[in-house]
Every structure is written in structure tokens, then in C-alpha cells.
Amino acid sequence: MSTVDGLVSDVNLADEAAAEGRRARWARRYGAKAGWSGWLFALPALVMYAVFALYPILTSIQYSFYDWNGIGRAKWVGFDNYVEVFTDPRLLGSIWHAFFLIIFFTIFPILIGLLVASVVREIRSKVLTATARTIMFLPYIIPGAAAAIAWTWMYTPNGAVNQLLSAIGLESWTRAWLGDFTWALPAVGFIGTWILTGLCTLLLLSGIGKIDATLYEAAALDGAGRWKQFRTVTLPGLKSEIGVCVTITVIAALASFDVVFMSTQGGPGRATMVPGVEVYQLGFTESRIGTASALAIVLALLILVVVIPLQRLFRED
């Protein structure tokens, strides 16, 4: 018996040694350390990314140093286009509008989302939860251009917004919202609030579900009221979800295009002009490719400069 046992274990050992050898060879050939051949898997992605993303970015940077109308000869102008972006009140104004939109794209959706999520927290009815989730996602999944059409109609003098205001006795507030120099930008911003509130609410709800219920019980035992529970348990527990909401919505605000393009095209005058629409107009309507490219590069950098610190701020410790 013992010889057989010994034999079996020897065989096993030999097998394992052989397997170990194969494993090492395989690792050498394809695996962890060596394996340039693994690049064959990465190559299609790299090529597509390089040709249709990296190359256009580099071209954009190149264009931004020239004065070019898209057809004739391009003239090297150094940093003039960038100077223009930061000094021309028209271009600077569009950047300022993009930051102003953060109030409507980021702050409102997150505040509303926090309110709804912390009150609702756990809804027992499965049907209600599922229905609510479907409905609250709708504004986010329809094309932004379609949302703009819906709201453009609501903002007309005959539209539902003025009808609602009249119904609650605020006739004096009614106006043609998108034609009003003061109110057009907040009105456009509010379309962003509508699009992003559901997403933020659902993200925060899913985050709040992960907070340990005993934390609330402990806080209640310590005599913490609703507001204190919200500050000491809910807010810290939602740190990473709030970070996600902030990142997504800030990018949506700074890079906004669809909604503004379809609702106001930047008007009336330049009251709702944002960098995205400005790049489009400079590039395709006014044929000022250099200025358009400089503004586009500044926009891309601004987003990086704003988003990277936000990522750090909300990173979980």
C-alpha cells in the first residue's frame, strides 16, 4: 500500500512540477511580465483612440496657434487666440455662463436629490420603487435635444410654466422665459436641473441604502434629531456618491451643448451663450478655426482643472 501511496504522490508531484513549468512558460510567453504579444489585444483600441481622439486633440492644439478660415492659408499667430479667449468679453462671457450653469446642473439636483433620498430612504412598496425609478430616469435617457424641445414649448408665453404661475396667482411673473435677457440663462439652466435631478436622486438613494441602519439607531439613542442624523450619518455616508454626482453634473454644465443649442442657440443676444455652442459657431458659422480651437482647448483644460481636485476632495479615505 505504502509504495502505491508513494507512487501516487510522486506522480502528483511530478504532475504539479510539470504544471508549474507550463504555467511559468505560459506566463513568460503571454502572461504577467513578458508578453508584448498581449499588445495585439490592445492594438485596435489604441489605434481607434489615437486616430479619432488623440490626433484631433493634437490638431486642435495646432489650429489654436493659427489664424485660419478653413479654406485659405493659415497664418501663425502664436498665443493670440488664447489671449483673445481670456480678454474678449464675448468669449469670456460664455465661460462665465458655463460656470453659472453649475448652480442649476450640480447644486440644485444634488440638494433635491439629498432631500428626496434622505426622506424616502426605504420605501417598502416594491412596485412604487420600481415605477419611481423608471420615471425618474426618463429625463436622463431621452436625448438632451428632445428635453430642450419640451422645455422650449413650456417656456413660451402660452406654455405650461406661465400657466402654472398664473394658476398659483403669480401672473406678474409670467414672461417669454427664453426671450428674456435676464431669465433666459436660469431658464436654460433649469432644463439641466430637470435632466439631472432624477439621476442624482437615484444615485444618492442607492448610496443611502448601503449605510448601516445601526448608525441611525445609535444616533437616535444619542438623542440626535432628524437634522443631526442627516449631518452626522447620512452626509458622511454619501461622500463618494455625492462626489460622483458632482463630477458628472459639473462636466455636463461646463460642456453643455445639446440643450442650449436646441433651446436658444445662445440667445437672446448672447445671454445664454456657452463655450460648446460658441465653438460650434466660431468653427462652422464664422469660420474662425483658430479662435474656435483655442476656446475648445481652454474648455477641455478647465474641465480637467475643476474635476481633478473634486475627485481628490470626494475620494474615500
Next chain:
Amino acid sequence: MIARIRDSGPKTVLLVLACLFALFPLMSMLSAALAQQGTIPVGISIPTDPQWHNFVDAWNAANITTLAWSALLLVLGVVPASLLFATMAGYALGGLKIPLGTPFFLLLLLGLTLPFEAVLVPLYYQMQSMGLLNTRIGFILPMIGLNMPFAVFWMRTHFQSIPKEISESASIDGAGPLSNFRHIQIPLAIPAMASLSVLLFLGTWNQFMLAIVLIQDPDKRTMAGALQAFVGEHQTDVVLLNAGALLIMAPVIVVFVIFQRFFSRALLAGAVKG
């Protein structure tokens, strides 16, 4: 029982309010879309004599059959290829850990927050010089390239979570990396790939900026891009405009409602990872 109802009362009210807020603009559109053609509807109202045939007229005016087909072709061009390339690259970066993978990954990360505005103008001239302006392929190729940062990031995260032992045991059975990828890694990656394809579908179907810049013919655009031309033609006809816009956004709503659990999961996970 009564305590339970009382407990859920304010919650229910708030949730219903949130839902009404989300639905209100769509109801306003529907109310206008059902009004008598040629009249100017006022605000939101329950139509006494709903003109359902407005949708038939809008269907023909907006050329919905052609548009839906065109958008579908674009989705079929963008989504499977993006999915395949991203899965392969994700495997190379997260599973095989190829040399110089980290610099490649950092390069991709740069593209993660890239606004399409930054490539809009040069892409137009690039497509022009490639002779691809106003063609579907001239929209599909850039979309695949611009999808890569997020899609590869997504699949890399998945492959990092797969234990190394799985590929190693495959190697003992004599499987090379290709067969390992096809027969072992892909089946395990199906859930991650499914969620990613949902996000890619939405991103393509709803793509507006690239569609209006790269494709002049509205009949070759995405549904979202076609809206721009439709609005241009029917700006003054509030009834037809709303009916058409509802039809144009209907497919994505229908697909969403059918696959809603799936979409919710993908959208929430997509947001967190993005």
C-alpha cells in the same frame, strides 16, 4: 397597518412629487401634440377631443421609419465594435498586464473627461480629408475612438477583478491567450459587457453634436441629430413639432421601459465608474 401607512405617507408624497416633476414636461408635450392641428394650444390641458392622427401625420412628416433605421445602423456600427475593442484592451490591461500598459492607460484616462467640443472642428476637417464627411462610417469611426477611454476603463476594472488562477488553469489545459480569451474570459465578462453595451447604446442613439456636424443629411443622422432638422422645418407648428419630438424620443423610452432593471443597474454603475 395604520402605523405603516402613516410612516410611509410623507415618503410616498415626496416620491410622487419627484415623479411628477420628471413627467411634467412630457405631459405638456403630449397635451400639445393631441390638440387640433393649426390651433395654438395653451399650456397643459386634458384634451377633450384628442387628435391621435397627429402622430400619424408627424410620423410621415418626420420620416420616422427612415430615421429609426438610420439610427439603428449607426448603433450597429458603433456598439459591437466598441464593445469588442474595449473588451480586448481591457483584458490586455487588466488581465494580461502587458508591458507599458500603464502609460497607455494614463493616456486613455486623459480622454475620460474630454468634451467632444475639443475635437469637433478638427474631426470635421479630418473626415473631409478622408472623404468620409456626410457618410455613416464617418460618424461611426470617430464614435468608436471617442468611446474607448470610458469603455476600456470599464472593462479593465472587470478584468482586474478576475483571479489570475483562472487564466493559469486554462494555460495548463494548453489554451493560448486567444483561446483563453474566447472560451474563458469572455463568458465571465458577459455581465460587464452587457452593462457597457447599454451605456454605449444610449450614448450613440442620443449623440447630437457629432451627428449634426459630421452628417448633413438628416436622414442619415441619429434620432437626436434628426430633431434639429425637424425643428427647423416645423418651428411654427407647435402641434406637429411636439408630436414629432415625442415620436423621436419614443424608441429610447420603449427600450428603456422594457429593459428597465437592466438599464438602471448599468446607469448607476456607469455613473459610479465614470
